[in-house]
Amino acid sequence: MASIETRELMYFVTAAEELNITRAAERLGIAQPPLSRAIRRLERRMGVRLLERTSRGVTLTPAGEVLLADGRKALDAMEAAVRRAQRASHPGARRVLAMKPGGDGGLLRDILAAYESEPDAIPVEITSGMGERATLVRDGRADVALLHTVHDRSGLDVEELLVEDKVAVLPAGHRLAGRTCIRLSDLDGETRPRWPGKTDDDATGPEVRDIAEVMQLIALGRLVAVVPDSARRLLRDDLVCVPVLDAAPTTLALAWPEHSSSRPLAAFVRTAVKVANQPVPQPGVPSTLVRR
Template structure:
């Protein structure tokens, strides 16, 4: 079977996103006829129609939707491979660890202390990001290791080790009707305004932004929202906030994740350190 080139995938992604040959050609910096020929050749090679063309519009077929999804992943993988290779060959190579603020279950100081003693350890750069951005940064090569949370983060393309399984709490203003309760159930939150990333989608107002967590807590303190978060965040709350266990919420599992088939000794050393300090190892 013939392999598709990155150029073909780039052409197809541009056309799929623009759904207009003229705009896609302009975006790619080429003339429209070569783009049209390349897309026709691509359809011949894959053997199925990728586009529905009329005089008024261009639309993706179901097969085209699949190729668009896979093309984006493939191009991201190529870009990530180049970035990781360049960073690995740098004179002062460093291990980039990405996490959202407070998103490492309080384990990071112990992990770093243990990691520094490993002979394969190198300098660590901590990269703080907004809600939902860790997996993206690990996937595109900007980071070597990430702290992720299941079931909320997409783990495809990663290897991972579980570190902590956390119960969930709801964070509310100190004067909220639920603030004095010993526990609540999800049904008790009916009618409350929850940020949309609670269901696994990221609301545009909360990420990717390294200050998103602080803005979220400010909105909760103002009575605009309540949020269900891992219990490890309870110790970091402001005085004008309260937390209550949510007894029937699905737990959140903290994981340390890295790209599949990674051969980095520094990554392996960091994962060993993380697993060693995990409560699962005790």
């Protein structure tokens, strides 16, 4: 089996993304001839043609398309491994948990308290980070993440912790505030927030980044929101929650790098699952939450 150096793979991925050797060389900060020679050497060693070179430019062969897709993943995995190794080598190493503010389903306090008693426990640093939380785990900026709805599980191991019904958060004086329950159709015409990276045809309001911002905008009468039931914990006095009967439940999950052999991480996952499976809800956690 032909071996590939990291530099060669990076050269090929860049050329494949640009489909132009000149632009790829500029992006890499090298001259064009060495880049072309490196890719040809890689093709000879692999015994396959990766790029078709014509007078009109460069195109990918079927083999090149495969190597581009897998090569990107390999380079990302290597970069993530370096980040994790560097963080682990620092004195006072910490486990980095990525989560959206208020996005723990009311579980995190109990998880952290129980985790502290684990023999393999290390301090936990909580970050909201920049970007999608699953991406933070994949690229090594975080070790584990609490997130809702994992559409793409590639590169991740995932454990579902909690299933929640949805509620509408409304100003206390809203026309629906006195109802015992509503349906999504009752919110037709209402302004709803837009969350980064999510597509919701019913959302016509401003883009928001955390639940505190949402609560503030609701209190100002700028919008209403449909959120997991655990948001009741964060409710202001001038807001009310009304169950939404036909809103799809939301699942809170824990995600971490697949095939991880970290003992502190394994202890954290084990603790989170144990807390989530407790039969009696903790104080402050709504009774409507459905534990797995």
